Amino acid sequence: MSTGTTERDEARPTESVTVTINGEEVSREVEPRLKLSDFLRDEAGLRGVRVGCEHGVCGACTVLMEGDAVKSCLTYAVQADGFEIETVEGLATDGELHPLQEAFHEEHALQCGFCTSGFVMSSVELLRETPDPSRDEVKTALSDNICRCTGYHNIYRAVERAAAELDVRAGPEGE
C-alpha cells in the first residue's frame, strides 16, 4: 500500500448555499457538484433522506422542493439555494405521526423501510394536490418510486387510508 504524501493545498471550489429545511435555515460552503441528497444527509444531518441508486430511478431520496417532489440525488445543493425543502423528518408534529406515516404503519406498507421516506414524500405531494385521489392517480404518483419488499399493495392502501383520514380531519366543509 502507499500513503498519500502531498500536502492538502488545492482548495476545492465551493459556493455558499442556504436552504430552508423543514422550516430551519441551513447555510454551508459546499462544492457545486455536491448532490442535494448528500447535502441533506451529511451537512444537515437528515438521514431520513435515503440514497438507493443515485441515478434517479428508485426514488428513495425523494424530498419536496418548493412543494414539488424531486429526486434529491438528481439535484445539486446549489440548485436548491434559497429554496424550501421538506423531508420526512418534518412530518410528525409534537411526536404525533403525520396521517401518512400512521397509515404506512397501520397498513404494513413498509418492511426494510429503505424506500419508505421516498414513498411518503411522494404521497405528501399527491395528497396536497389531489386530496381524494383515484387508485390510478395513486399508482401514477407512486410510479417514480421503487420498493423491493412490499409488492406495493399495502403502500397504495396506506395512501388511500391517509387520504380518507385527512378528509375526515378537513371536516364536512372540505376546509
Added chain:
Amino acid sequence: MSRAEPQGDAGTAAESEGESYTGQPVKRVEDYDILTGRAEYIHDITPPGCLHMALVRSVHPHARIEAVDASRALDHPDCELVITGEDLKRDYNPMPSGLPGFEEWSLATEKVTYAGEPVAAVIASDRYAAEDIADRVQVSYDKLPAVADATDARADGTIIHEDVGTNVPDGERFEFGSPSEAFAEADHVIEGEYSWGRISGVALETAGVVAQYDTDADAFDIDCNIQLHTLVDDTVYDTLGYPPEKVRLNVPADVGGSYGTKIAIHRYCCLAAMASQYLDGTPVKFVEDRVENLQGGDMHSTERDYRVKLAVDDDGSIRGLDVWFVDDFGAYPRYPVNQVLKPLSVLTNAYHIEDVVYEYELALTNKTCQTAYRGFGVPAHLYALESIVDEAARELGMDPADFRRRNLISPEEMPYRLPSKNIYDSGDFPAAFDRIVDIVDENERVEGGLLDPAIVEQRREEGYIRAVSPSIHVEPGVSGSDWTDRQRTDRSTLADRDRDDVAELPEHLRGSVREDGSIEAFLAADSQGQGHRTIVAQLLADALDLTPDDVEVSYLDSVEAPTEYGTAASRMAVMLSGAADGLGAALKAQLRELGAREFDATVDDVVYRDGVVEHVETRERLTLADLAARDSDGEYTVASYDYQHPASVREEFDEVLTDKLPVYPTAAFAANAPIVEIDTQTGAVEILSFYTLRDCGTRLNPMIVDGQAMGGLAQGIGAALYEEFGYADDGQPQAITLFDYLLPSVKNMPDLELYHQETPSPYTVTGAKGTGEGGMIDGPASIASSINAALAEFDIVVDQIPATGHRVRRWLREAGVDPRGHDHDQEADR
C-alpha cells in the same frame, strides 16, 4: 380460509388478558423510527474522523494485470492511501472459496476475471475525493479472450483459472429409484430445454461498511449490513487472518433489504478493515454505489440452462423425471455453491414421482460471481419442472389442470418422503389446487369477469390473448445446515457417515428481566425488514403472559452471539418461535425457583402466571420488577435458549441428514392462478390479476405473512417478466443501471388476490412452516404456465425466463403468428 383484505382496524394486538398474541396482526415495533427518519442504517453511520473508500474496478471481463500505477492518485491532495492486490498478498489471506483449489483475493492480483472486479482501493477524506482519486489509478491490462456463455465455457476453450484447469470445477449426478427403467417402460418421453436468466434481489440499500482497527487491542470493529453475520463472519476473520473474537461484526437493527444477496459482501468488510489497519486505526467507510452493485457487487444469482425429460404414460401418470442443468456461476465459486442442491429438497414439487435423475454442472464464466437469492435455486427448478409438465399435458392432449391433478401427492401420503429423502411435513395439495381453480371460476369465469368467454373472445379479436393455468408449488422451509458444505466435502466419505457426524446449528435467543419488570431479549440473527423484533416480542409475550410492549428485542454482534445460522431459508419464524417458547419456559422455571427462595417454599408451591410469581397457598406475589430487584447477580432473571433444528431431533430425517442431502423439514405451499394477457403485437405480457392460495402452516403474524407473500410475488413477477443481467458475448455486462435492470414498479403489479389455509407443521413448536421465500419461489413458474396456456395453440412454450415482451414477440413471429392475432398465413412470411 380468508381473503387477505386490508387488516383495517382489526386491532393492534389482543388487549384482553390471557389471549394469545400468536396469530394476530401485531403492528411492527420497527416502524416508528423508520417512518420518522430516525432509523440508523449502515449508510448513516459515520464516526468522527472517518475516511472514505472507493474501489478501482476492472473495465475488462478478462485480462492480465501488467501494472497498477498509483502515483497520480497519490498526488491528489486528499489521498490518504492506495491498496493493491500485492499488498493483500503480503499482509493478509485470500477469501474463503466455495470450492477447494481456488485462490481469490479481496483485490485482483495477477488478472481480472470479470468486469467490475475490484483491483485497487483508495482512501480519502470524503467519498467525492475518493472517487476522483480512484479514476487516477492507472491499471495496465493485457486483454484476454473472455467467455460469457456457460455452454462455451464448458468446452474449456478459454480457461479462466489455469491452475484449476477447467471451467467446470464441480458437478454431480444423483439417481433416485430406477429412472432408466421408468423411462424405458413409459408410453412417452417428453423433452424440453429451458433457460433461467441471471437475476438478483437488488436491495434498495447497497452494501455498506464502517471498519475500525483497534491498535491497543489488535482487534477490529466492523459495522456492516452483511446477512448471516454470525455464520459468514469466517469470510472476514479468516481473510484478515485473525481469530473470531478479534473481529466483531455488528449489523444495524435496520438493514435495507438483502433477500439473501448480502451474504456475499464480505470483501468490502475486509477491505475497509485492512485500510483502517494500514491507517493505524482511523475508521474507514465504504458505501457501494448502484452501478458497482449491479455490475460487480457479488450479488447476482442463479443463471441456468436446463434439459429436462419427463416419462409419462397414456393415462397421464408421470413415471420418471430427468433433470440436467448447467449453472453459470461467474468467475469464482463463492460460498454458497450449493444453490444447485436445494432443489433436491422439493425435487418433484407437488407430484408423486419415484424415479428421478438430477444432474448438474457448475460452469465458470467471465461474469460477476453468484450468491444466494430468495429461494436459493428452487425457483429455476420449479420453472423447468412445471414447463415440462405443461409440454407433457400438451403432447397427451390433456388439460394441464387435469394432468397436474392426476399426479399430485395425496394428503394420505403425508408426511411424504421424496425420492431425494427430504420429507414434506403436511398439506393437502389436491384440495388447495381444486380450491384455486374454483376461486378463479367463481370470480372470473362469470359474466363481466376477466375470463368471461365473451370478453376473452373480444380481446382476442383485438389481438390480446388471455389465459390462466393453475399450478401448485412447494416452498421448502427452515434449512438444515449440515448439507450446505457437501461440495466442499470429499464425497467418497459421505457413505460412511452416521447420525453422530451430523452437525446442526440451533437458533439462539437470550433474555433477562429488567429492573422495571420488562423483558430484554437478544437475537443472534440479523434482520433485513422481516420484522423479527416484532415476532419475538409477540411470541415471548405469549410465553411469559405479558404484552409485546413489555418486551424489547435487540441484536447481538458476531462476538457476543454464538456461531449460529441466522436469517436465511425461511428459517426465522420457525426457529425464533421455538427459541422464544424455550426461552420463556426457561425464564419461568428460574423465576419460580427464585420465588420459592423468596417465599421460603418449594418450587411446587410456586406458580408463574400473568407476569407474577405467586405462592399457591399464601397468595404472596412477586412481580417481575420485584423479582429483578431480589436477583442482583442475575442468577435467576437471565436465561438463554438454543432451539434445535426440528429435523435434527427427529429420526425420520436421519437418512437425509447423514447423506448430506438438503434438509428442509417444512413444506409450505402455494396454489397460484395468475391471469395473463399477451399483446400479440408487442409480445408484452400483462398479469391482469394474480390469485394465490397460500399455506405456511400457523401464521404467527398474518400481517407479516401477507407482506412476505406480496413482496415475494412482486420479485417473482420481476423475475418472470422483466429482470435480467444480460451480458454481451465478450463478457461486458449490459445491465449496470436501473434503467437497464428493470425492477417492477407499482404499475407492473397486478391485483393480488391472497387466500390462506393453515396446515400446521407437525414438526415445529407453533406449527409455523416459514414463508420468507414464497412468491419468489412459485411466482415465475406459475406465470410461465399461464403464458404457456395462452400460447398453446401456437405450440409456443416459455423456454426462457424472463419472458420479456421482446422474447414473446420473437416467439410469436417465429411461430408465424400475425400481429393482429390471426394464425399463420403467407402474409406473415413476407
